[in-house]
Amino acid sequence: MMSDQRVQKIVIVGGGTAGWMSAAALSKLMPKSQGDIVLVESEEIGTVGVGEATIPQIATFNERLGINEDEFVRETQATFKLGIEFVDWHKKGTHYFHPFGTHGFDLEGIEFHHFWNKLREEGSDQNIEEYSINAKAAYSGKFIRPQSEHGPIINKLGYAFHFDAILYAKFLRKYSEARGVRRLEGKVKDVNLRGEDGFIESITLSDGQVIKGDLFIDCTGFRGLLIEGALKAGYEDWSHYLPVDSAVAAPCKKIEDPIPYTRSTAREAGWQWRIPLQHRTGNGYVYCSQYQNKDSAEKLLMSHLDAPALADARHLHFTTGRRKKFWSKNCVAIGLSAGFMEPLESTSIHLIQxxxxxxxxxxxxxxxxxxxxxxxxxxxxxxxxxxxxxLILHYKLTERDDSDFWEYVRTMDIPESLQRKIDLLESRGRFFKYDDELFNVTSWIAVAIGQGAPPKGYNPLINSLSDNNIKQSLSNIRDAIDKAVLAMPSQQAFIEKFCKAEDVYGASK
Amino acid sequence: MTIKSIAIIGSSIEAWLPAAYIRARLPSAYKISIIETSKSKDENRLIARPNSKDMHALLQFSEADLGQHAQAKPLLAATINADIALPFGRYGLDRDGAEFQHLWRRIYPDTPIQNINLFNLSLALQKAALFIPQAPQGMPSYDYGYDLSTNGYLSMLKQAAKDVLNLEAKKLEVHHDSGKISAIDCGDTHIQADLYIDATRDGHVSNIISTLMDNWHGNCLSICRNFDETDHKNGIRLYRLQIAMERLIALWPDTSFAPSELNEYNRLANAEQEHIRDMNALLAHDKKEMSNRKALQRKIAVFESRGRIANEDYEIFSKSEWIAALAAANISPASYDRLADRADEHDLKQWIKQLEQAIGQYVHMMGQRTIKSSPQSHGNVTTDGNIISNISGLVK
Incomplete structure (x- = not known):
């Protein structure tokens, strides 16, 4: 009978964002009546929980779980995120914005950036960000949740969230337990493999409890206790292309209303993130230990906080890359156990999803x-x-040569797959997205232009439109965006009205 | 430098569609020449897949025009042979997050896979020679393409391709230098152009300047060299031309013909060609060819396991078309997606039975109330909204 073969017990090892996201989603797939989902975690083992910034796809995940967005924002001290500002990445003293949503509107079936680039070549100094509702709203501290009645401009607004990853895990724990997921407190002592096929048969906890399962989800973080420790799935090291290997993180008190975007500031051997939440500001410095030591990195981070740190700095070490097999035998690695890429584009939680x-x-x-x-x-x-x-694109296109780190990333060789894309972008701003590729032409163009490498040409077809027509169209788009942003509430006002979180740390004072 | 002149070498719709398409997208200042090669025997009918509607909108071909001038009949599936039709509509309805083929397989684990065709409304309507432009609410949705008269459609394209210099190729002598065509001697005259479009099915022109199988070399773009006889039946003949033009416009070059852009065109065209070959090998049930095709093997294995359709980058054929082709090859899933287990078994069985009955009743009632999509009707079909709502009420 086919039903005999059905997976009836799923064991998730490790809590944190990956563990509880897995538990929540799988509890929708496998109701309690059809099987058992057990999540084993230990309060003694801290979670990494630094992935606090997301990309718009997270809304789909929450929606599929039936989570109310305002409730989620309230419960996780979240704010809205319209994109990422990159400071000092192209060269010191510069900044640019990678928006969610698009630049302008396509005209005559041709992507907007070709028109912008034509005018730029003819001497216009309008920044492409002038045509992004996300960038304009972000820099004005504005936010509104787009609704169909808001019209085409505001409906171009794409958004994600900044949230407290620990609170998100807690929120999803409540959700999962309400749907029958059993949480077991305990540390894994042994992973027991089946003799005949090498599958994981069970795990033994330090208190002697043996937990059997049909399918094991490894959410144990960097160490990959099951996928690597027991099943030796192997790891593909990408540190040649993405050499940062360490991070130091410390939250600080918020000193102003949160801004609706993440800020990434390039520093001497890496970059610093700033993620504004409702109750505090998340900060971290991701760096390459070959060029900077731990103490110096911590000192650098602490000297660039808005306010004194709310907790001791936490240090992390990682190897950028991915597991050679994400799924081996009856074990699937999800989250940091599957691989790690620096959170430059907030992809950690997306990769879990x-x-x-x-x-x-x-x-x-x-x-x-x-x-x-x-x-x-x-x-x-x-x-x-x-x-x-x-991610490599951000480093490769830099013009910085003021430290050994930047000199290395600027001159390193890159994958052929990326070189092909850079060549196409540089030539005339062309980009063909793979079906399952995460970042679209807006993202690639925003980074290429921001890093000082705008396309050298544009689609020659636009020559059929007169310059006056193009100028007028672009001016109209700019005006419409400005008007729309003016009419939007501030993010803080929006939060106050719909999704204000509990006041901790005296954050609102 | 900007491209100002284009020469197209070939015949029939392969030559005239690019002319009409480019004329619709570029200003009249662009000079277009067609060097018509000898016309080989052409198929009388031409299949247009549903996505041809975008192109027809660009060319300003209305449905009424297509009916009047190209004897267009609406098409809900591409008929490959007496046993195989690739539907332009979905199989059944999804439920509880599970796709229909999984729900059906759960209830009917041992039924021949071909029986799933009973749950495809587009196939059922087409089999009954019926056409309703849109599925009623609560029934499996579908889109439609057209069955066209090749000659009629060609006349429309010729009319759309205004101000084209049309030359008969009394001979075809290609002059080239350093991998680029410098001129074509077609007997009475020499044609020089900035861009040459080789619309011959054997890649006659592009083969002269390069031995590589890529479609774009230097200033010569080959758009139908990989033609296969199956392309007539599944609508790929027209689709391939449409996509070639869309891609050319997206990568419109200047006279420098930047290698990065040509390479990108070739990469996309090659990926597309592999998908077409995969489908053709499956439709022909060519076991040797099937076993040599890695992506197809993967598709078969994933389907055989649990009825899932593995997605590849730049897919051409829909999930439904793949299910139909796999079912026709008698490739059956051993099991189904776990999501299908979420529904109560008895309830699900009833629901599937009701759906089957509803489709059957709907087709029967439409057969009595509507004009059949015969060649004479030209697809001018009306529907009765009341009947549709009565039927859709049967479906949960």
């Missing part, structure tokens, strides 16, 4: 048919590589 959705789409039975496992691994490999290339 992507792993979960693909696991659900290819959900196995107890036999763990290699067909589904291989397809899962193939799709994840491709997804990771696309993101890797986009």
């Amino acid at each position: 992507s792993g979960i959705s693909k696991l659900i789409a290819l959900f196995p039975d107890k036999s763990m048919n290699p067909v589904e496992r291989d397809e899962y691994n193939r799709l994840l490999e491709v997804g990771y590589a696309h993101i890797r290339d986009f």
Whole structure:
């Protein structure tokens, strides 16, 4: 009987964002009546929880779980995120904005940036950000949740969230437990493999409890206790292309109303993030230990906080790359155990989401048919590589040569897949997205232009439109965006009205 | 330097569609020449897939025009042979997050896979020679393409391609230098152009300047060299030309013909060609060819396991078309997606039975109330909204 082969017990090892996101999503897939989901975590083991910034796809995840957005924002001290500001990345003293949503509007079926680039070549000094409602609203501290009645301009506004990852995990724990997920407190002492096929049969906790399962989800973070520790899935090291390998994080008190965007500031051996939440500001410095030591990195971070730190600095060390097999035997690695890329484009939580959705789409039975496992691994490999290339783009296009770190990343060789994209972008701003590729032409163009490498040409077809027509169209778009932004409430006003979180740290004072 | 002149070498719609398309997208200042090669015997009918509507909007071909001048009949599926039709509509309805083929497989694990065709409304309507422009609410949705008269459509394209210099190729002598065409001697005259479009099915012109199988070399773009006879039946003949033009416009070059852009065109065209070959190998049930095609093997394995359709980058064929082709090859899923387990079994069985009955009743009632999509009707079909709502009420 086919039903005999159904996975009836899923064991998730590790809580944190990855563990509880997995538990929440799988509890929708497998109701309590059809099987058991157990999550094992230990309060003694801290979660990394630094992935506090997201990209717009997170809304789909929450929506599928049936989570009310305002409730989620309130419960996780979240703010809205319209994009990322990159400071000093092109060269010192510069900044640019990578917006969610698009630049302008396509005209005559041709992408907007070609028109902007034509005028730029003819001497216009209008920044492309003038045509992005996200950038304009972000710099004005504005936010509104787009509704169909808001019209075409505001409906171009794409948004994600900044949130407290620890609170998000707590929120999802409540959600998951209400749907029958059992949480076990305990540390894993042993991973027990089945003799005949090397599958994970059970885990033994330090108190002697043995937890059996059909499918194991490894959410144990960088160490990959199951996927690597027990199953030796292997790791592909990408530190040649993305050499930062350490991070130091420290929250600080907020000193102003939160801004609706993440800020990434390039520093001597890496970059610093600033993530504004309702109750505090998250900060961290991601750096390359080859060029800067731990103490110096911490000192640098502390000297660039808005206000004194609210907690001691936490240090992390990682190797950028990915697991060679995300799914091995009856174990799927999700989250940091699957791989790690620096949070430059806030992809950590997205990669968790992507792993979960693909696991659900290819959900196995107890036999763990290699067909589904291989397809899962193939799709994840491709997804990771696309993101890797986009991250490398930020470094490769820099003009900074003021430190050994920047000199290295500026001159390093890059993957062929990225070189092909850069060539196309540089030539005439062309970009063809793969179906499953995360970042679209707006993202690639925003970074290329921001890093000082705008396309050298544009689609020659636009020569059929007169310069006056183009100028008038662009001017109209700019005016319409300005008017729309003017009419939007501030993010703080929006939060106050719909989704104000509990006041902690005296944050509102 | 900007491209100002284009020469197209070929015949029939392969030559005239690019002319009409480019004329619609570029100002009249661009000079377009067609060097018509000898006309080989052409198929009488031409299949247009649903996405041809975008192109027809650009060319300002209304449905009424297509009916009047190209004897267009609406098409809900591309018929490959007596046993296989690739539907332009979905199989059944999704429920509880699970796609229909999984729900159906859960209830009917041993039924021949071909029976799933009973749940495809587009196939059912087409089999009954019926056409309703849109599925009623609560029934499996579909889109539609057209079955066109090749000659009629060609006349429309010729009319749309205004101000084209049309030359008969009494001979075809290609002059080239350093991988670029410098001129074409077609007997009475020499044609010089900035961009040459090779619309011959054997890539006659582009083969002269390069032995590589890529579609774009230097100033010569080949748009239909990989033609396969199946392309007539599944609508790929027209689709390929449309996509070639869309891609050319998106990568419109200047006379420097930047290698990065040519390479990108070739990369996309090659990926597209692989998908077409995968489908053609499956439709032909060519076991040797099937076993040599890695992506197709993956698609078959993933489907055989649990009825899922593995997605590749730049897919051409819809999930429904793949299901139909896999079912026709008698490739059956051993199991189904776990999401299908969420519904109560008895309830699900009833729901599937009701859906089957609803589709059957709907087709029957439409057959009595509507004009059949015969060649004479030209697809001018009316529907009765009351009947549709009565039927859709049967479906949960």
